[in-house]
Amino acid sequence: MALCLYEDANEVINEFNTKYTKTGEEIKRFVERNSSNLVAFYNIGAEALKASLSTKNNFYHMLNRFVRGPYFQNLVSEYEAMSHELAAVRGFGSMQPGVDNSPGKGFPGFLQLVLNWRAKSIRLIGGAFVKNSLIDHHSMLIADFEKMAFIKLEMLGRAKDKLLDKRAGAIDRSRGNIEPSRRDDQYYWSFNGEFWNDELGDYVFGLESECNR
Known part of the structure; x- marks a missing residue:
């Protein structure tokens, strides 16, 4: 049995670079642009979670590696449930004419303060999770690019051997x-x-x- 993987390896490298170079740059820009805005990270994570698994958005594909885990999904579910609670509390307050139910005023107003605090906390916690996960995955992506670069050097060495009419793969493979x-x-x-x-x-x-x- 005989085997040569140069062409296959070269194809994989080119496919990887084509697919993830733009995604890596997009992640880097997003993290730098929203470094202090955790809500933006929560929002992009929630968007990716709601998007189809077969989406063509490679940024969402990267986010799907961690936002579809139970931790972030539970945060999103809790936020949505809390939003329904907040709407119900506001409706309850509107049923009491003449009573000041603005945030901090009366019992409905107090509940609104509590629920608003919960909503903010969920988005900050979820945003921190998405931000840290994105940074970690971006670091792994950079490491993968470095590995691909080493393999590409082997490809270039083989191309050089061909140009010099040397037998590629002349090293001992026996x-x-x-x-x-x-x-x-x-x-x-x-x-x-x-x-x-x-x-x-x-x-x-x-x-x-x-x-x-």
């Missing part, structure tokens, strides 16, 4: 064809290019390089 060592208490079986030193964990298959063939 480890699968080397007879493995065995202990005195082991049996050695050889068949169809495979090696097996008694135990299944010692199984070795000879895989040759097909690059430039």
